[in-house]
Amino acid sequence: MGTDANRGDVRSTGVIMSTRVRLARNLAGRKFPTHPDPSDRADILAEVRRAIQSLPDGADFVWKDLENEPPLECRILVERHLISRELAEGAGPRAVTFNPGRALAVMVNEEDHLRLQCLLPGLAFHEAHDRANRLDDQLSERLEFAFDPCYGYLTSCPTNVGTGLRVSAMLHLPALVMTRQIEKVFRAVYEMRLAVRGFYGEGTEAFGELYQISNQATCGKSEIDLIDDVEAVVFAIMRYEEKARVELATAERGQLEDRVWRSWGLLRHARRMNSEEAMRHLSSLRLGLALGVFGDLGMPELERLFLYSQPAHLQRLEGRELDSGDRDAARAAFIRKSLGAEAN
Amino acid sequence: MGTDANRGDVRSTGVIMSTRVRLARNLAGRKFPTHPDPSDRADILAEVRRAIQSLPDGADFVWKDLENEPPLECRILVERHLISRELAEGAGPRAVTFNPGRALAVMVNEEDHLRLQCLLPGLAFHEAHDRANRLDDQLSERLEFAFDPCYGYLTSCPTNVGTGLRVSAMLHLPALVMTRQIEKVFRAVYEMRLAVRGFYGEGTEAFGELYQISNQATCGKSEIDLIDDVEAVVFAIMRYEEKARVELATAERGQLEDRVWRSWGLLRHARRMNSEEAMRHLSSLRLGLALGVFGDLGMPELERLFLYSQPAHLQRLEGRELDSGDRDAARAAFIRKSLGAEAN
Numbered sequence: 057m058g059t060d061a062n063r064g065d066v067r068s069t070g071v072i073m074s075t076r077v078r079l080a081r082n083l084a085g086r087k088f089p090t091h092p093d094p095s096d097r098a099d100i101l102a103e104v105r106r107a108i109q110s111l112p113d114g115a116d117f118v119w120k121d122l123e124n125e126p127p128l129e130c131r132i133l134v135e136r137h138l139i140s141r142e143l144a145e146g147a148g149p150r151a152v153t154f155n156p157g158r159a160l161a162v163m164v165n166e167e168d169h170l171r172l173q174c175l176l177p178g179l180a181f182h183e184a185h186d187r188a189n190r191l192d193d194q195l196s197e198r199l200e201f202a203f204d205p206c207y208g209y210l211t212s213c214p215t216n217v218g219t220g221l222r223v224s225a226m227l228h229l230p231a232l233v234m235t236r237q238i239e240k241v242f243r244a245v246y247e248m249r250l251a252v253r254g255f256y257g258e259g260t261e262a263f264g265e266l267y268q269i270s271n272q273a274t275c276g277k278s279e280i281d282l283i284d285d286v287e288a289v290v291f292a293i294m295r296y297e298e299k300a301r302v303e304l305a306t307a308e309r310g311q312l313e314d315r316v317w318r319s320w321g322l323l324r325h326a327r328r329m330n331s332e333e334a335m336r337h338l339s340s341l342r343l344g345l346a347l348g349v350f351g352d353l354g355m356p357e358l359e360r361l362f363l364y365s366q367p368a369h370l371q372r373l374e375g376r377e378l379d380s381g382d383r384d385a386a387r388a389a390f391i392r393k394s395l396g397a398e399a400n
Numbered sequence: 401m402g403t404d405a406n407r408g409d410v411r412s413t414g415v416i417m418s419t420r421v422r423l424a425r426n427l428a429g430r431k432f433p434t435h436p437d438p439s440d441r442a443d444i445l446a447e448v449r450r451a452i453q454s455l456p457d458g459a460d461f462v463w464k465d466l467e468n469e470p471p472l473e474c475r476i477l478v479e480r481h482l483i484s485r486e487l488a489e490g491a492g493p494r495a496v497t498f499n500p501g502r503a504l505a506v507m508v509n510e511e512d513h514l515r516l517q518c519l520l521p522g523l524a525f526h527e528a529h530d531r532a533n534r535l536d537d538q539l540s541e542r543l544e545f546a547f548d549p550c551y552g553y554l555t556s557c558p559t560n561v562g563t564g565l566r567v568s569a570m571l572h573l574p575a576l577v578m579t580r581q582i583e584k585v586f587r588a589v590y591e592m593r594l595a596v597r598g599f600y601g602e603g604t605e606a607f608g609e610l611y612q613i614s615n616q617a618t619c620g621k622s623e624i625d626l627i628d629d630v631e632a633v634v635f636a637i638m639r640y641e642e643k644a645r646v647e648l649a650t651a652e653r654g655q656l657e658d659r660v661w662r663s664w665g666l667l668r669h670a671r672r673m674n675s676e677e678a679m680r681h682l683s684s685l686r687l688g689l690a691l692g693v694f695g696d697l698g699m700p701e702l703e704r705l706f707l708y709s710q711p712a713h714l715q716r717l718e719g720r721e722l723d724s725g726d727r728d729a730a731r732a733a734f735i736r737k738s739l740g741a742e743a744n
Binding site: 310313317322324328381 | 658662666668669725729
């Protein structure tokens with residue numbers, strides 16, 4: 057488990073992209089959104105909106121009624137990890153609200169009436185938990201949450217009953233993939249009763265060698281213990297990744313450099329590229345930057361490329377909906393331009 | 401069949417890399433090199449050498465006793481298509497001799513006592529045949545060749561009996577490969593009783609989308625008819641390739657540009673590359689140059705890269721024998737430097 061000092065150190069290695077704490081809450085006496093005959097969704101929406109607006113900083117929160125939001129905007133929110141695919145693609149009154157920095161967000165009428173999250177860059181479980189908790193406390197003064205003295209918070213899916221807490225981190229693990237240790241790591245994670253997911257959460261593929269590690273159980277332990285468990289595992293995986301990177305950077309320097317520079321060459325010159333391939337090459341560059349193979353690019357510029365290479369962001373950048381082939385051409389052009397290779 | 405005028409036109413499209421005419425000859429009354437108890441190889445060598453030296457320009461011919469040649473130099477000669485792999489890897493007295501421009505060459509003690517060839521760039525069957533014939537005439541004034549009034553020239557392998565003639569062209573067919581028409585072309589070639597071979601001749605794989613088309617039969621027709629047959633087929637394939645290129649350059653411009661630029665990016669940035677991959681990417685560049693996708697590079701520079709990316713040439717460039725891994729690194733470095741990308 058890291059002290060604050062080596063946590064700071066950790067953020068800078070870039071293995072842990074972000075940390076997320078999520079709380080599932082439902083309004084007392086109202087049927088779950090997944091109930092065959094749910095409570096009126098518009099009522100729930102209005103009640104939550106009033107509660108948000110009455111927060112001390114409630115006026116700053118952005119409120120998006122997803123029913124009236126263009127599908128492209130909904131997909132943008134998914135790509136920013138502010139809402140789930142399910143909420144984006146759902147129907148009927150549903151919403152998301154978030155603070156100006158987008159660290160705090162609440163989905164309304166997803167699987168539960170409320171899904172609060174705090175999403176922070178790097179390794180920041182306790183900070184994320186503190187902020188999510190503060191929001192939860194403020195909202196619980198304004199809304200009555202379904203809570204059972206024996207079971208804890210009641211949720212639509214039994215796996216969330218109890219604390220309603222899910223904590224997760226997004227890890228960039230290219231060296232464990234390259235050195236073929238990733239499966240071994242996953243087996244250890246499963247044995248700890250944690251889950252590994254892909255880039256867009258539950259049921260999605262890993263893109264760009266990014267993996268989300270999260271808790272499965274949400275009851276039987278205190279919130280702090282749940283968080284400490286996940287943090288310990290995430291911290292250990294981060295150390296494995298760092299060790300694998302050092303191995304690569306010494307014993308397999310040639311292979312590493314070849315991979316990084318090939319990705320650089322393709323990103324700078326390809327004329328068509330799908331998002332999966334783009335993320336794979338951007339992942340190489342991220343690894344190359346971390347290991348000093350390569351210094352032409354800053355990490356913020358790279359994060360921007362990760363974000364805008366995603367389909368919805370790319371289409372908003374282009375100002376129109378594009379079919380898959382046009383997207384691949386637009387993506388390649390955008391990346392080339394960003395990497396200063398337009399003249400070639 | 402091309403007139404001289406459109407032959408000139410043809411050379412410039414770059415589909416036909418080179419033309420070769422080869423004559424198999426054996427000394428009368430001497431056992432073939434492949435005979436279980438062959439005639440003394442050193443005697444044959446000496447006799448042929450005297451004949452070459454007594455030619456009007458014989459003093460200019462380079463003579464290489466391959467028995468005393470380092471293996472790397474033998475492989476260089478294979479990569480320049482001056483000798484076969486079999487001769488390079490053989491044992492005992494054997495030689496190659498060639499004129500200063502390397503267009504004319506004679507292998508001694510390969511499968512036959514003499515294998516004369518004329519190898520010229522572009523489409524030049526009749527010029528190559530004229531020059532090979534002239535050398536054959538000059539040598540036949542100095543050596544008695546095994547010749548049967550009924551069968552023609554006698555050779556070690558029955559497939560060469562008759563004229564002893566093999567004519568071939570090396571074709572660059574990337575558009576037929578990309579548009580998946582290459583198999584259809586091969587079937588037509590086989591039906592014409594011609595053979596398709598890879599880059600290094602009989603029994604070798606096609607590298608860099610280069611294919612050698614040659615006659616199979618060497619008897620039952622005059623030399624001129626044999627050459628005309630091959631030329632007609634080669635000419636037709638060239639036209640198919642050109643047609644496929646025009647199709648690609650219009651209907652599939654995006655796919656074509658993507659392929660060419662990806663190859664450019666990999667050649668300029670990869671840190672390790674085997675010769676098969678290098679030739680594949682150089683093939684893309686060659687196609688890109690021909691179709692004006694791309695103009696940063698001259699065709700002569702590209703030909704030089706093709707030649708020096710081959711293992712033996714690369715090792716001579718480096719001044720030492722290299723294992724396969726070191727060769728791949730040296731090849732990538734050489735190509736990067738040649739393409740002006742060293743700084744990246």
